[in-house]
Amino acid sequence: MESNRSASNADHMKQMNRSVVLSLIRNEGPISKADIAEKTKLTFATISNIIQKLFQSNLISEQGHGESKGGRKPVLYGLNANAYYAVGVEVGVSQVSAVLTNLQATVVAEEKVPTDASLESTSIVGQMFAVIDTVIETAGVTKESILGIGISAPGPLDIESGVILQPPNLTGWRHVPLRDMVSERYRLPVHLEKDANAAALGEMWFGAAKGKENVIFILADEGIGGSVIYQGRFYRGFNNGGGDLGHGTIDIDGPLCNCGNYGCLEALSSGLAVVRRVKEEVRRGVSSQLSVLIEEDEKN
Ligand SMILES: [Zn+2]
Numbered sequence: 001m002e003s004n005r006s007a008s009n010a011d012h013m014k015q016m017n018r019s020v021v022l023s024l025i026r027n028e029g030p031i032s033k034a035d036i037a038e039k040t041k042l043t044f045a046t047i048s049n050i051i052q053k054l055f056q057s058n059l060i061s062e063q064g065h066g067e068s069k070g071g072r073k074p075v076l077y078g079l080n081a082n083a084y085y086a087v088g089v090e091v092g093v094s095q096v097s098a099v100l101t102n103l104q105a106t107v108v109a110e111e112k113v114p115t116d117a118s119l120e121s122t123s124i125v126g127q128m129f130a131v132i133d134t135v136i137e138t139a140g141v142t143k144e145s146i147l148g149i150g151i152s153a154p155g156p157l158d159i160e161s162g163v164i165l166q167p168p169n170l171t172g173w174r175h176v177p178l179r180d181m182v183s184e185r186y187r188l189p190v191h192l193e194k195d196a197n198a199a200a201l202g203e204m205w206f207g208a209a210k211g212k213e214n215v216i217f218i219l220a221d222e223g224i225g226g227s228v229i230y231q232g233r234f235y236r237g238f239n240n241g242g243g244d245l246g247h248g249t250i251d252i253d254g255p256l257c258n259c260g261n262y263g264c265l266e267a268l269s270s271g272l273a274v275v276r277r278v279k280e281e282v283r284r285g286v287s288s289q290l291s292v293l294i295e296e297d298e299k300n
Contacts, residue, residue, distance in 0.1 A: 017042060021050045022059065022079075026103070030063040030076035051077060058083045059103075079103055084147050085139065087132055089182075090195070091153040093117040093169045093222040093272070096124060098131040100139045100146075105206070109138035120172040121164075125181060132186070148189040149182055152198035154223060159240055162192045168247075168258035169223050169272065196225035196243060197234055204229060218245070222271040246270065 020040055025031060028039075036047050054060045054077075063078035081104040089098045097112035111134040113127050132149065154167040162179020164170075183190040193201075200217035203209040209217070215229040224246035228235040235242040246266035247259050254263025255273070267273055282291050 017046060018050050018053065021047060022054060025054075025060055025077055026079045029060075030066075030078035032066045032074035032076055034069075034074060035066075036077075081106065084145050085141050086147050087135060087149040087188075089128055089132060089149060089151045090198075091124065091128060091151065091170075092195075093154065096127045096131055098128075098135045100135040100141070108141070109135040111135050111138070117169055118171050121170070121174075121176045124170070124172070125176070125178070128182075129185060132182075146186075146188060148191065149186060150198070151178065151182065151190065151192045152195045153178065153192060155194040155196070155225065155244065156240060157192060157194055159192065159194075159236070162190070164192070168260075168266075171258075194225070194227070194240065195219060196227040200227035200229055200234075200243075217243070220270070224266045224270045 017040075021036060021042070024036055024039060028035075033044065033047050033051065036042070037044055040047070042050075051060070058080055060077050061080050062075050064076050065073035066076050067073070081102045084103055085100055085108065086103075087098060087100050090096070092115070094114060094117070095112050096115050097110065099107045099110040101107050111131040113131060115124055115127055128151075136143075136146070153164055154169055156165045156167065157163065158165060162177060164173050164176045164178050166175070167173055179190045179192045196217060196219040199219055200209070200215060203217060204212060204215055209215040209229075213229075213232045215227075217227040217229070219225040219227070226243035226245045228237075228243040237243070247257065247261065247264045249261065249263050250265050250268055251263035255267045255276075256262055257264040257267035258272075259266075261267075278288075278290055279294055282288060282294050
């Protein structure tokens, strides 16, 4: 038992070190072994070992030589950004979109289609398959080079089982096992994440929260959601509801929310709520330049 545990700890350690070295090469490469050693505090032997493994997986390659610090010019290692790819999908209230990116997160192909939040889940899943198929085809990459698919979708959802529960703004969805549906079709690892968490991760990796460990993110879109990142990890909270602030009651006499309660923040201030309010006011006879737009919208 004890030896099993220490073996798994050693595996975990190896994996961690490998991930640290790969991240460093990805973010700061091309980089020499000496610079990797300086920044990671790992031994030269460990680094050589990891580099050999990364080479064998085709994740990195030799990319020129650095400045000599007395002896031979050191070999520089860089990421093979186009060795592997990943697909990212966003299921939204008004559109379904997909991108295919390389390992450097450069978008190679993208596709989006308008959708209708009141459609049955099967129709929206069909649209999702179509946009995924399109980006894979457009990018022209082999199936083997795609590492996995990440899906961002409105909550509430169950991260463990990959099931979308009952999103207030997607009325045709009731306990849809989206992760398994997608992985069965594409035979790839699939990760499902709440939209606000996925967006927060994007900000942490590439945007306003880059390099930050503790982040509070507010998604104010058609719905209102939020995400809390504490020490670099999601604070998931009870029922994966950590950071959800859209359905807190702001006004108990307020309008009915899509979740069934009255006066939620989302029922008062979200994109959907603002549009609904403007339409109501115009119908009541308030004169606005928006009247023309609403008339045109309702004709379509
Ligand atoms: Zn609500």
